[in-house]
Amino acid sequence: MSVLGKLASALGRNDEQPNVELAEALAAKPDAAAIAELAGALATGTTAVSNDAIKVLYELGALKPELVAPHAPAFLKLLSGKNNRNVWGALQAIETITSLQPAAVLAQLPAILVAADKGSVIAKDKAVAILVKLAAAGHGSKVLPVLLERLDGAAPNQFPMYAEQAQPVIDAAHREAFVRLLETRLTSIEASAKRTRVEKVLRRARA
Incomplete structure (x- = not known):
């Protein structure tokens, strides 16, 4: 089963609990392929899927930042998007990985500040x-x-x-x-x- 099938929107849920539980499960039992699929969905998924995916990823980042740090480019790319929820979620995710990816984050600091000021x-x-x-x-x-x-x-x-x-x-x-x-x-x-x-x-x- 694709990890995307475990997202709140796929389960017909309007709350975030499935996304939080998925993040906790991935922290307890890391799955690099599933995490990569979630990161990919930020750009390719529907609005509902990308909203859920960024929620899972920043919750996971708060628990185990090293698991999401390799996907810094995917988070940074969201900053210029029009989906305000994803922009806000991207800032949350970036904050969790800054200590592990400081050079990548510093390089995009102007975009980060612009996104924050609009948010x-x-x-x-x-x-x-x-x-x-x-x-x-x-x-x-x-x-x-x-x-x-x-x-x-x-x-x-x-x-x-x-x-x-x-x-x-x-x-x-x-x-x-x-x-x-x-x-x-x-x-x-x-x-x-x-x-x-x-x-x-x-x-x-x-x-």
Whole structure:
């Protein structure tokens, strides 16, 4: 039986549970051919099939990123598509494999950022997570200026989380700019819980 027959749409289901269960099954018992078939379906399947396939792949990537990392080109190709769900799913999948495929992801960073800016808040969250992982993988000189720029323009609700994610990868060359950014944004944060989170990041950054 083709792995595509196990997708939610093939089973006549309107929920994601079959896709999540398939990802868990592939993580427990890896099947390279099945994973390759799912990756191929991103480009050749119907909208329903490709939507299900990307769900399985990013859920699998969260569990066992090494199993989906070889299919980075298939995820990156989705970024320029018109299927918003697939674009969002591709960003999720790319985030899971960035630590394993940093060079491939870095090469497509402009497309990743464009896709994130056109997408939802979650898409923007994934872009920040990708930048953080690229910095951790040794590409800080290229991506930290971009990360700081996105922090500067982040919505108030997202800023504390982004600051917390960024702080561990900020190097000495960018620490002063990071501290200034935190200090500036702190003055405009009204919610006490969010202020407390940013103040904590600021203390660590100054240490």
